[in-house]
Amino acid sequence: PGESLHGYRICIQALLLDRPKIATTNLDKYLEVLRLQQNRPAKCLTVLWALGQAGTADLHEGLKVWLGVMLPVLxxxxxSPYAVAYLDRLLMMHPNLTKGFGMICPKDFFPLLDFAFMPNNSLPPSLQEQLRQLYPRLKVLAFGAKPESALHTYFPSFLSRATPSCPPGMKRELLTSLSQCLSLDPLSFSVWRQLYTKHLSQSSLLLNHLLESWDGTSKKVRQSLQETVRSFKVTNEELAARGPGGTQDVAACDAACKELLRKMRGRGFPWPRLLLVLLVFATGFLLHDIRTHGSFQASFSARLLHSSGIVPASQQAWQRVSHCCLEGYRWLERSLPVYGSQAMSVVQPLLELLWAKGGEAAASTAQLCSSLLSWLHGSLPCVAEWVSA
Structure with missing residues (x-):
């Protein structure tokens, strides 16, 4: 008691710097010590500090210590402040994360996800925010060197957490991660098909997210998604035929499936856009041709139109159209007064009759209103006397 501990600390650091596996060979024993001594934080922090020295030179061993004894006491x-600070320092000391691939498995990753994004957990907000800042690097470590063969193992836990009621930040992260699983690991589609009927509300969220991010989806993913959505559509019909249970979720999934299938069919060949491009190109060529030769008559386009017979034909067509328009105008000029007078002779009696009937109806209405007012004037004194009595 009272002796300086710096010498012991230096010895521990030197020993674990050279042989870090000494600290990680029996982590379960140290975890048991921490659980038994959790009411004595100074002793627990000493144990954590000593074990943490294994990560000074080796990311792999440092992660093993953190996952083995610090994550359980988070x-x-x-x-928890020391555990989060140690993880921050460990990842800062080892920016090359490849040496830590394979260390974080789904069993370790999803508690970290919950700690980082779920509100009202045992971490204070400041530590939760700090852990959230570290989360992207933890995600890289978890997915490893070959995410295309590992992400389907993460898909079920991501999907089960993506409920409509989960917090917005976590929902965004879950949907992004689910899309990443589908994009990188084709086996995620088969896993999704197996889980679909038990996770309808979550699948509805994911389907709508895929709809919103459709433009950024690769062709390969769209092909796999098409098969999956078609199988979902068949399942939706079967579920709807069974009865009213979960009808709302089935309907939401079915609507999203229909919209996705509609997008997959595409909009056909963009003829209007092609015609617009051709029109712009032709106009530009014509203007360049006229500017080069000084006038339209001297341009190559005019010579081509003349030689092909288009100009004479168009002039002849224009003359015919002009002649027809002129004849039509003259016919209207001659016929309009005649037909106008005939129309007036037919319509005028009807208008006069309508005017007369309208006048009679107005007179009847005025007489009725006058009678009603007279009756009210005679009745109101009686009513007033009855009320006062």
Whole structure:
């Protein structure tokens, strides 16, 4: 008691710097010590510090220590600040994350996800925000060197958490991760098909997310998604035929499936856009041709139109159209007064009759209103006397 501990600390650091596996050979024993001594935070922090020296030179061993003894005590108020700070320092000391691939498995990753994004957990907001800043690097470590063969193992836990009621930040992260699983690991589609009927509300969220991000989806993913959505559509019909149970979720999934299938069919060949491009190109060529030769008559386009017979034909067609328009105008000029007078002779009696009937109806209405007012004038004194009595 009272002796300086710096010498012991230096010895521990030197020993674990050279042989870090000494600290990680029996982590379960140290975890048991922490659980038994959690009411003595100073002793627990000493144990954590000593074990943490294994990560000074080796990311792999440092992660092993953190996952083995620090993650399990992350919910303990006195120990969680040190655990988060150690993880931050460990990842800062080892920016090359490839040496830590394979260390974080789904069993370790999803508690971290919950700690980082779920509100009202045992971490204070400041530590939760710090852990959220570290989360992208933890995600890289978890997915490893070959995410295309590992992400389907993460898909079920991502999907089960993506409920409509989960917090917005976590929902965004879950939907992004689910899309990443589908994009990188084709086996995720088969896993999704197996889980679909038990996770309808979550699948509805994911389908709508895929709809919103459709433009950024690769062709390969669209092909796999097409098969999956078609199988979902068949399943939706079967579920709808069974009865009213979960009808709302089935309807939401079915609507999203129909919209996705509509997008997959595409909009056909963009003829209007092609015609617009051709028109712009032709106009530009014509203007360049006229500017080059000084006038339209001297341009190559005019010579081509003349030689092909288009100009004479168009002039003849224009003359015919002009002649027809002129004849039509003259016919209207001659016929309009005649037909106008005939129309007036037919319509005028009807208008006069309508005017007369309207006048009679107005007179009847005025007489009725006058009678009603007279009756009210005679009745109101009686009513007033009855009320006062």
């Amino acid at each position: 919910g303990i108020k006195a120990l």
